[in-house]
Amino acid sequence: MFSKEEAKELRLEFWQKLSNKTRRLPGQKGRKRTWIFDNTGIKGLDLRFDVSREKIIVALEINIKKEEDRLGLYEKLEAAKGLFEGQFGEPLIWDFAYTKPNGREVCRVYVEQPGDMYVRESWTEIFTFMIDKMIRMERAFLEVKDYLKYM
Template sequence: MLNKEESKQARLEFWQRLTSKTRRLPGQKGRKRFWIFENTGIKGLDLRFDVDREKARVALEINSNNEDRRLMLFEKLEAAKSVFEAAFGEPLIWDFAYEKPTGESVCRVYVETPGDILNESLWPDMLFFLIDRMIKMEAAFLEVKDYMQANINE
């Protein structure tokens, strides 16, 4: 059992390893890989890594503070579900009322695998899962990005 400081250090090391691994992706030639979630071009829509003591997740998250906008974006994405999942290559979990540990309600489309951020022996599989699925999630998002951007402010 890790104490609070050891737990904090393990979490920090996990995220540092993930960052380090994303710098050496095929085709990057040593350049740092910047995930699209840094700027999807749609306000309130992000691609996220989420890792805790039970699971590792890769998610497309709609986190607009405006509930009507959040639900409108989710419905629009859901209308493109077949295209999105075909581009992703596997079924996804669609949740219009996902509650984050902070109590915040968001809409999420995600995939998950068992894992524990504090169990270093699980990290290699978790890191592979996160990177592989984020690449797929980005590709799926790019397939529907133009559709998602069209008429979102009307």
Template sequence: MYSKEELKQLKKEFWEGFGTYCSHIPALKRRKSKFMLYNTKMKGVEMKFDATREGAFVILEINLHNPKDRLEKYEQFEQYKTIMEKQFPDGLIWDFAYVREAGNEVCRIYTTKTGIDIHRRIQWMEFYEFMATEMLKLEKAFKTVKEAIE
């Protein structure tokens, strides 16, 4: 079991390692910033990574404050589900009522790799490979449907 400070250090090392890993990916070398993340240029829509004891997550999150607006934006994405999932043989997980740890509700479209644990350094390469590959695919899917949704 890690102390709070040790866990903070572990996560810091994990994300620094991910940055180093990404700097060696040819598709990312030409980019000004590695991934789109918060710069989707679509209000209330962000792309995120998460790494936990349960696995790795690559997420498109709709976090508009107004529940009606949030659900409406989610439904717009859902109309293009087939196009969005083209790059994902196992599909994506579509959750219109995901509750974050903080208790607030958002809509999420994501993919996950379970069976890996951020506390196991030996598995970090599996996290890195999954997260980089899947985020590139999710960004491509997002860009494909973005214009139609706006």
């Protein structure tokens, strides 16, 4: 078990190493990979990394507070499921009522794998998963972005 300070330092090191790893991606020429994340161009729709002691998640998250609008955007995304998953390259988990650890309900389309961010020995495998899946998630999102923009 880690103290609060040790856990904080380990999390910081984890994210720094992931950032460094993205500088060595093909085509990056030493530049840091810039992820879309919360700059998707669609309010309330973000791309997320979610890491914990149990699992690693790469997700497209709809976090609009007004439930009707959130579910409306999710339904529109779900209508493009075939195209989205086809571009992603594998089936995804579709959850219109995903409850985050803070209790907030969002809609999520995601992929996950078991993993523990506090185990340094597994970081290489975790980073490979996160980078590969986020590149694919961005590509799939960009394929349907224009369609989603107009509700």
